[in-house]
Amino acid sequence: MSGADTTAPDDTTRAGGGGSGPSGLSTRLLARMIREEWRLQAELFGDRFALFPLVIAVVAGLGVWLLTVAGTSIDAVAAGLHGLVFFFGLQVGTIGLVGRDALRDVLGDVTLLVFSARTLPVTWRRLLGVFVVKDLLYYSGLFLVPMAVGYAAVALSAGQPAGTVALLWLTTTGAFALGVGTSLTLTGVGTRSRAAVLALVAAAAAGILTGRLDIVALSPYGFYLDPSLRSAALGFGPALALAVAGPLAFQPVESGGARSAPQRYERVRSAIRDDGGVATRTLLEVTRSSGSVWKVLFSMGVLFGVTVLLVREVARATTLAPSYGIAVGTLLGLGAFTTYSWVTQFDSAEEYLRLPLSLSAAFAGKRTAFLVLSVPAGLVYLVGSLVWLPPAQVVVGAVVFPLVAVYVFGITAYVTGFAPNELLFDTPLFVAFGAALAAVAVPLVVAALAYTEAPTVAVGVSVGVSLLAAAVGVVLSNRAGPRWQRNLR
Numbered sequence: 401m402s403g404a405d406t407t408a409p410d411d412t413t414r415a416g417g418g419g420s421g422p423s424g425l426s427t428r429l430l431a432r433m434i435r436e437e438w439r440l441q442a443e444l445f446g447d448r449f450a451l452f453p454l455v456i457a458v459v460a461g462l463g464v465w466l467l468t469v470a471g472t473s474i475d476a477v478a479a480g481l482h483g484l485v486f487f488f489g490l491q492v493g494t495i496g497l498v499g500r501d502a503l504r505d506v507l508g509d510v511t512l513l514v515f516s517a518r519t520l521p522v523t524w525r526r527l528l529g530v531f532v533v534k535d536l537l538y539y540s541g542l543f544l545v546p547m548a549v550g551y552a553a554v555a556l557s558a559g560q561p562a563g564t565v566a567l568l569w570l571t572t573t574g575a576f577a578l579g580v581g582t583s584l585t586l587t588g589v590g591t592r593s594r595a596a597v598l599a600l601v602a603a604a605a606a607g608i609l610t611g612r613l614d615i616v617a618l619s620p621y622g623f624y625l626d627p628s629l630r631s632a633a634l635g636f637g638p639a640l641a642l643a644v645a646g647p648l649a650f651q652p653v654e655s656g657g658a659r660s661a662p663q664r665y666e667r668v669r670s671a672i673r674d675d676g677g678v679a680t681r682t683l684l685e686v687t688r689s690s691g692s693v694w695k696v697l698f699s700m701g702v703l704f705g706v707t708v709l710l711v712r713e714v715a716r717a718t719t720l721a722p723s724y725g726i727a728v729g730t731l732l733g734l735g736a737f738t739t740y741s742w743v744t745q746f747d748s749a750e751e752y753l754r755l756p757l758s759l760s761a762a763f764a765g766k767r768t769a770f771l772v773l774s775v776p777a778g779l780v781y782l783v784g785s786l787v788w789l790p791p792a793q794v795v796v797g798a799v800v801f802p803l804v805a806v807y808v809f810g811i812t813a814y815v816t817g818f819a820p821n822e823l824l825f826d827t828p829l830f831v832a833f834g835a836a837l838a839a840v841a842v843p844l845v846v847a848a849l850a851y852t853e854a855p856t857v858a859v860g861v862s863v864g865v866s867l868l869a870a871a872v873g874v875v876l877s878n879r880a881g882p883r884w885q886r887n888l889r
Contacts, residue, residue, distance in 0.1 A: 489579020678765025
């Protein structure tokens, strides 16, 4: 997400002008995009924002240490980090483009450099290309370097060579670039044809499932496993190709905010039995926003794919046979946080205070919309996994997923209210929220890993933990309204 451009008009003109040629122009745009990103986040989160990289380093080091203590090999941890960073890159690319209308609603009528092709003497595609480079540099420094430092603290003490540790930073940066390029390219193709996006995703999924597409070799992780000129070309080539293809494929679309017909509102409201109208309004807002409801399906698909890959790599690197159902259900539920961001992207608590509606009713409506959007999207992938998973594992995942999603809603609503994106860089909130998620995620992940030795116990623990988490989520979501009502007085 790119920050607000707070430079003066004459300063912005100089950013686009000058006689140093295209390369000089791109360099100045890159510097200004990095600066506007920092300005926005520092303005939103204050001095505590500077502590965020330190928190990432500590959390990464602690997480790697806990995994190794639990018996996970350092090689399996490295594989997991590549998958998580790839997912993070997918999210960053999506937020930067699909979330444009949400950003405008949060910040007001601002000018973002990436959206200023009409006012600067520069093409849209060049702006988008510079934006991609900015994201790679900025988030690599903010997230990937601290993560690598935390990993190194444990890996070096475990006897891993320093060269391999340094290589991890390079290849995770490449995995991040691959994620950004993938989401950018899919978004770009989607501006021209949604059917083409579905065809590309289906072709890639078919290639992975049939084994014809070696995604490890075609990712930077392949170079990490076997450094050579050939693996470098295969591993980093797709990331470079997608980073170029994304801006070329993207066709600017003005968000016109098309209105829904009254009869559509009534149909939706009647279908979900929404007396207050909050859930109906939210669903229509998401539908009319950039990416529509497809972004929910896309986000869940990314989570599903990353989870499957991580579980497969853990199984390959160890003697374990983890439960796909528990793992997929857990991460799909945790990833529903993204859906919460979308169902609250146009809201503020102050707005609801002006309406004859309690905040408790508002949060109840948001919960309905959240579940209507996230649960069917996740279940689509779980049902699809019946192609290669035993039905018993799919059933467990289908039970765990919505229960964990209810917990995520309750925690997020209680802690952040209608401003969930503050969690991204507000260090105290990030730590508290992360601890709350870990309290549920850790026992579920352990249960997934323990499935090999005691499948019945693992399933029982996962269902029990999920039920308890859902109960906590319901209590917290019911208390979110009164809590924020008191805070706003």
